[in-house]
Amino acid sequence: GQNIDQPTEMTATEGAIVQINCTYQTSGFNGLFWYQQHAAEAPTFLSYNVLDGLEEKGRFSSFLSRSKGYSYLLLKELQMKDSASYLCASLDSNYQLIWGAGTKLIIKP
Amino acid sequence: DGGITQSPKYLFRKEGQNVTLSCEQNLNHDAMYWYRQDPGQGLRLIYYSQIVNDFQKGDIAEGYSVSREKKESFPLTVTSAQKNPTAFYLCASSILSGGSGNNEQFFGPGTRLTVL
Numbered sequence: 001g002q003n004i005d006q007p008t009e010m011t012a013t014e015g016a017i018v019q020i021n022c023t024y025q026t027s028g029f030n031g032l033f034w035y036q037q038h039a040a041e042a043p044t045f046l047s048y049n050v051l052d053g054l055e056e057k058g059r060f061s062s063f064l065s066r067s068k069g070y071s072y073l074l075l076k077e078l079q080m081k082d083s084a085s086y087l088c089a090s091l092d093s094n095y096q097l098i099w100g101a102g103t104k105l106i107i108k109p
Numbered sequence: 110d111g112g113i114t115q116s117p118k119y120l121f122r123k124e125g126q127n128v129t130l131s132c133e134q135n136l137n138h139d140a141m142y143w144y145r146q147d148p149g150q151g152l153r154l155i156y157y158s159q160i161v162n163d164f165q166k167g168d169i170a171e172g173y174s175v176s177r178e179k180k181e182s183f184p185l186t187v188t189s190a191q192k193n194p195t196a197f198y199l200c201a202s203s204i205l206s207g208g209s210g211n212n213e214q215f216f217g218p219g220t221r222l223t224v225l
Contacts, residue, residue, distance in 0.1 A: 004151070008149075030212070031212070033213070040197070040219070040221070041218065041219070042199060042216035042217060042218050042219055043152075043199070043216050044216070045213050045214075045215070048213060087151065087152070089152075091212055095212055096154065096157070097152075097154075097212070097214065099151035099152040099153075100151050101149065101150050101151040102151060
């Protein structure tokens with residue numbers, strides 16, 4: 001079956017760094033997405049990885065290891081506005097997104 | 110501004126009534142999707158469409174129906190057959206429905222449906 005695993009909730013301190021992990025098992029693989037979703041709002045795109053390695057985009061970076069079925073999202077210099085859910089999604093062989101349940105990130109002052 | 114609109118943002122209906130949620134995009138995207146999101150769960154695909162006048166069932170299509178008469182529009186009807194319709198409904202669209210490359214999906218603001 002297809003499965004995306006990520007932690008349910010994480011807590012971090014303003015100004016710190018946090019890493020949100022995601023493991024995936026999907027029928028085929030055409031890339032890994034990370035989205036940010038604030039409460040009761042639409043998800044917004046953060047990153048897309050299809051090759052192994054680290055993609056850096058400002059305070060956010062995303063890493064992919066296809067051999068391990070593993071990705072992480074790294075958030076640096078955390079700000080209070082980063083409090084949100086972070087959704088990991090794998091693009092399967094049919095080019096459909098398989099979504100994880102999301103990781104709720106709580107930022108404390 | 111290009112984007113996806115969903116209306117209304119909040120919707121209340123009595124049990125046993127059908128209700129239609131609208132989704133319109135002016136991004137010239139080929140593919141459109143409907144998801145349902147329940148608290149503490151990920152997005153679950155209801156229906157998707159890759160081309161006008163064609164659509165496919167997702168993982169939880171029972172109790173829902175869609176139409177794709179125009180490229181810009183993909184309305185979702187929640188029928189009385191849907192046993193637990195109260196949820197947050199998200200519409201999305203993307204340029205690529207297949208092939209290589211970034212299949213980023215752009216989301217509308219969502220409609221929160223409450224069935225009383």
